[in-house]
Amino acid sequence: MGARKFIGNPKQPTFFVCNLVDGEYQMTPFTGNTPIVSPTFPQFNLSAQEIFDLALYLG
Template identity: 50%
Template structure:
């Protein structure tokens, strides 16, 4: 889907891996709950990852003031 989303111009999408089920190449090692924000910049996705007390940054939601942990608490 990554390439398809780039092709049709989806400006931003998020993957919320609250259970740390993603592969190490996607969420790092040691595996931990991670929010990955993919932002389309000049036709290619740039990924930013957030964990724990990291404050989420989003071009689509610039007023958002939540940490990754706050989002995980709602999901669980």
């Protein structure tokens, strides 16, 4: 899985999934309540917002 970055206008928390393809990483962004899709972890069942909410709760 990738790093947390802020993108958009207005800026919004974004979770990236990085996938190595032909020696280069392809970054797929996920924001809000869109389910995160990972080829490495196909059973992963969280949205970006759920991860950010959990980080605030645990932090």
